[in-house]
Amino acid sequence: MNNVTSLPVVIGLGELLWDCFGDERRPGGAPANVAFQANQLACQGIVVSRVGQDPLGTELLDFLKQQNLATKYVQIDTTFPTGTVTVEFSDANDPQYTIHERVAWDHLEFNQPLAELMNQAKAVCFGTLAQREKTSRESIYQCLAATNADCLVVYDINLRQEYFDRSWIERSLSLAKIVKLNLDEVEVLAGLLEISVGDTGWFIEHIQKEYTVDAVCITRGAEGCLIYADDQQYDIPGTPVEVVDAVGAGDSFTAALISRRLLGWSWDKAALFANRVGGLVASHAGAMPVLRAEFERLGEEIQTR
Ligand SMILES: Nc1ncnc2c1ncn2[C@@H]1O[C@H](COP(=O)(O)OP(=O)(O)O)[C@@H](O)[C@H]1O
Numbered sequence: 001m002n003n004v005t006s007l008p009v010v011i012g013l014g015e016l017l018w019d020c021f022g023d024e025r026r027p028g029g030a031p032a033n034v035a036f037q038a039n040q041l042a043c044q045g046i047v048v049s050r051v052g053q054d055p056l057g058t059e060l061l062d063f064l065k066q067q068n069l070a071t072k073y074v075q076i077d078t079t080f081p082t083g084t085v086t087v088e089f090s091d092a093n094d095p096q097y098t099i100h101e102r103v104a105w106d107h108l109e110f111n112q113p114l115a116e117l118m119n120q121a122k123a124v125c126f127g128t129l130a131q132r133e134k135t136s137r138e139s140i141y142q143c144l145a146a147t148n149a150d151c152l153v154v155y156d157i158n159l160r161q162e163y164f165d166r167s168w169i170e171r172s173l174s175l176a177k178i179v180k181l182n183l184d185e186v187e188v189l190a191g192l193l194e195i196s197v198g199d200t201g202w203f204i205e206h207i208q209k210e211y212t213v214d215a216v217c218i219t220r221g222a223e224g225c226l227i228y229a230d231d232q233q234y235d236i237p238g239t240p241v242e243v244v245d246a247v248g249a250g251d252s253f254t255a256a257l258i259s260r261r262l263l264g265w266s267w268d269k270a271a272l273f274a275n276r277v278g279g280l281v282a283s284h285a286g287a288m289p290v291l292r293a294e295f296e297r298l299g300e301e302i303q304t305r
């Protein structure tokens, strides 16, 4: 690894891309957002992805370097271009994503350096979108198989357009220790698995038992989150913020939850912190705002409660 530190290694495995907002573009990609935020949250966040051999790819690599993130595990594809996503809003809380196809992050290759990296990971976060093409899907499973038994494997479902399949989702659920989804994704998942979602608690308990998942987190935008873990349900309300755009709120929530669980925080404190981090990111533009100092202050405030 370059930039070796003693901080816990948290890997974002999947897409790294440009979120395009009209004339502006900002770095994004759900797992890359998690790694970026983990890097601001007392962990060593590492992006595992693939960009094109093109100016957009070079710019993403330069951005990661400027932000003190390793670039060694971002592969360069000589055939496919760097990924882009068109982001549109009916309101700032509800981004709509159009994910463009035939791009570099669909072609991640598993290799020895990745196997060694995965073996050192304290946590890894992956999603569904990067499984849409067989090459990356198989590489993701190989990466997960190379993690240690104590690695916190987090599946942030992040369903996008039609890019999901029941078999990938079921396999991912059974590989995960923590599953994160939002309220819309609860509905879609229940439909896919042909389970009635009338009683959310029953549905989540079913997921936990069927796929041996330790914890399920449901995020609810401004309403905060629900966490099902240790045979308990934690209902942690949100804190109001003025939303600029909610892009990346969920990923920063996930990164914050991971970072505090790795530090041994209780579920309710970790979730409270994660809510506040998600809210802070929603009150800034794009998925990767630089907020290290704000997160540090917030962490100290919540830890001492
Ligand atoms: N408008 C908001 N006000 C306050 N907190 C928010 C807001 N939007 C998001 N958050 C925080 O970020 C978390 C993740 O946001 P959410 O939109 O539910 O996730 P996702 O991006 O995965 O859909 C929420 O649980 C909440 O804690």
Ligand SMILES: O=C(O)C(=O)C[C@H](O)[C@H](O)COP(=O)(O)O
Pocket: 015, 019, 027, 028, 029, 030, 031, 033, 085, 097, 099, 129, 158, 160, 246, 247, 248, 249, 250, 251, 252, 287
């Ligand atoms: O990779 C994807 O799926 C994208 O569409 C790119 C976006 O940067 C993230 O999805 C933002 O994710 P949230 O944290 O759920 O708002």
